[in-house]
């Protein structure tokens with residue numbers, strides 16, 4: 003846990019790694035020349051002031067000032083180099099593996115000592131006088147002279163057999179470094195190891211000393227002195243001479259004191275011992291984190307103001323305006339001036355946080371959860387709303403468990419925000435006067451709404467008086483926390499992603515002027531004169547916005563698309579005539595040097611980090627260099643197309659990575675369909691955290707068409723069940739429902755549960771449509787039509803955007819579409835309903851369409867090793883016992899509704915008969931009835947209902963209505979059951 007706290011800081015290992023030191027991988031940009039190189043544009047001073055144009059986005063119009071040259075990225079000075087090495091992950095691995103091997107080495111050497119130690123004593127003692135080679139040959143230790151020497155040192159000279167306790171400590175340190183393990187704190191293990199060694203060695207020393215006293219057998223004492231080692235023997239002899247038998251009491255006292263302080267025992271009852279193992283870790287970590295957070299804040303506070311002051315002027319300075327005079331194809335009219343808008347990319351959160359605030363938020367069962375929000379723009383001391391824990395992304399949280407015995411303090415009495423000093427002291431500031439005295443932070447317990455706060459209108463079930471008591475049983479006080487089961491889950495950090503430095507526009511002023519001249523000239527040839535022209539430099543293309551003179555027909559300019567492309571000798575020119583809402587005409591011209599947008603820069607942007615969307619996706623940067631973030635929950639489904647090799651797979655990885663950086667495993671599940679078999683397999687590692695699958699399937703990622711059909715049908719069943727639950731709860735959408743559930747206003751015994759978002763990703767629709775046609779089209783269309791409100795969202799990609807793949811029915815249900823470069827205008831029309839995608843320039847250049855507007859975005863780039871690292875980081879953490887299980891689909895053809903096929907009786911659930919009797923007795927065919935009466939989980943009850951349907955006891959699923967019970971009384975049921983036997 004502690005390891006990951008610094009992963010957002012700019013000083014992380016990758017920050018110092020030269021970008022080009024990596025080996026090229028499969029998914030890296032093909033063009034080597036695409037790496038941004040600093041090439042500052044130095045605008046010439048303007049000869050005369052120009053009237054300020056009004057439509058320049060974001061850029062402040064300031065007099066051209068020479069831009070300070072960018073500091074070259076040279077090697078770091080000496081100390082910096084040393085720091086870089088110390089932070090280098092390779093160095094960590096070197097140390098970590100060294101420690102792991104050392105633990106193995108010590109195990110063998112120490113074990114060997116037990117057999118060969120006595121014989122080796124003289125060899126090690128004579129080391130000064132005997133040549134090394136000779137001594138080595140004489141040594142009996144399995145690991146030679148060095149093994150003999152190490153064992154003699156640790157066992158014979160220092161701690162005796164207690165030195166074995168050193169081995170797990172060394173192993174733990176190595177493991178923690180190599181695998182970045184989040185569990186267990188270093189100080190905890192070190193303290194436990196050292197105490198065990200010291201205490202045991204003194205205890206054994208005392209035994210040996212006692213045996214060595216006059217009258218006892220001295221030979222035996224001599225044979226046993228390896229048990230305690232020199233340290234134990236000396237300490238025990240000293241204590242023996244000082245307090246005699248009191249040594250035993252002293253040792254017992256030392257042991258009790260250690261247990262009390264180390265395990266934080268505050269009351270002597272069995273319960274507290276039982277809980278020790280779980281809580282001490284969390285407390286250690288929390289303490290350590292609070293200390294480090296306090297140090298970090300102290301360190302960043304003085305630079306905070308400077309950081310925020312620096313940000314804005316830098317952005318303003320970058321907006322430059324130049325004027326140039328050219329002749330428009332021989333026309334006499336003065337050539338329009340060119341405004342160049344070179345907005346800096348948004349500041350990234352990778353900077354050190356300028357302000358850190360703590361805000362308490364109640365989390366059931368875990369005491370106080372403190373969210374730490376970091377921002378690069380807020381001045382020091384400014385209150386920053388805490389990022390909700392679930393959405394912390396690059397932020398991190400501190401949890402402090404609360405012993406049950408602690409007095410209660412209402413949340414309202416805790417002054418907010420808490421200062422770092424309060425945390426560092428470990429105490430809360432005094433609460434409001436009327437409240438009881440605040441206990442130490444660690445013993446704080448939050449009172450949470452009890453049954454009195456139940457909403458009387460919370461769904462028909464809860465209002466039912468008969469069930470009141472049952473409901474009350476299902477609600478222990480406090481809000482339900484869906485993330486509690488994986489409360490130690492750490493979001494992946496930006497440090498796992500490649501750092502390509504700050505992206506800069508690569509377009510020179512000469513290129514801009516030349517393009518502008520050619521545009522003006524070409525239009526001039528056709529008698530079109532221009533009032534003004536402005537250039538906005540984006541990562542892939544530069545947008546030239548022109549305002550034609552009055553009377554020029556827009557269609558005339560649009561028709562000149564090819565001529566302008568010819569005159570600029572550039573592919574991928576796109577003319578937007580007019581730019582919606584602006585009254586100008588846009589000509590997008592590809593930059594000679596394209597700039598790559600790194601995933602790190604978009605996920606680290608303030609816009610993404612602070613977004614409060616349900617399912618935010620940071621796609622990349624727009625033409626004005628703004629980070630483009632969209633909410634999948636609002637889209638609510640996404641169709642993606644693009645010819646092969648144009649960036650679809652990278653785009654899908656960007657989408658998945660964005661969601662992994664923002665949503666806790668309890669809140670989001672993916673269903674991944676990968677007919678190509680290799681594209682999404684990398685996400686296998688996060689199966690127990692984020693993936694959903696059908697019961698009884700081995701692989702969560704679906705590659706087989708048959709299984710796709712079953713999975714789609716299962717998702718439809720999940721959708722129907724979710725609608726049932728929503729209806730029962732009286733909620734209109736997933737958000738309302740989960741909110742009610744979190745507030746414990748819905749009874750889990752009635753089948754209610756926290757519902758995570760489910761995102762279905764299909765990597766190649768064309769393949770599925772070819773092999774399964776209608777079987778996949780129908781459920782996809784059904785899900786797309788209905789799943790919005792219940793949190794199931796679809797992302798469907800294809801490289802063949804033809805009408806037999808993207809059929810009318812699919813298209814109609816996917817209002818939100820993305821197109822990477824396609825090969826023909828027809829394909830572009832199929833996917834976007836308009837041309838343009840055929841004119842893109844590839845490598846992640848894409849058009850995003852949400853209804854009428856088309857937005858050109860350079861998709862962020864994430865390569866396979868980066869995805870691998872993110873998945874490893876998540877996969878190595880504690881996960882659920884299995885993937886999220888979708889409802890089981892009966893029948894090989896995936897049709898759960900036909901119901902009358904014979905079923906092998908051995909496959910029936912053991913509670914089948916009991917379930918049948920229960921259903922017939924109540925004459926109500928509902929899953930929640932079985933859950934409640936037979937105390938079953940949701941999945942098992944669902945399976946039972948399906949089996950009852952097969953047996954003809956209940957009717958088929960009827961949406962929000964309960965199923966019909968087809969057997970009228972128990973007598974007939976028994977007859978049926980007998981006949982089935």
Ligand SMILES: Nc1ncnc2c1ncn2[C@@H]1O[C@H](COP(=O)(O)OP(=O)(O)OP(=O)(O)O)[C@@H](O)[C@H]1O
Pocket residue numbers: 028029030031032598599644645646647648649650651652653801845846847860861862863864
């Ligand atoms: N956003 C991007 N920025 C820079 N380069 C990119 C980007 N997206 C893709 N590329 C380049 O294009 C190559 C192909 O991308 P990708 O594998 O995503 O294509 P694809 O459309 O999925 O192809 P296919 O359909 O054949 O799998 C990548 O290896 C990379 O070099």
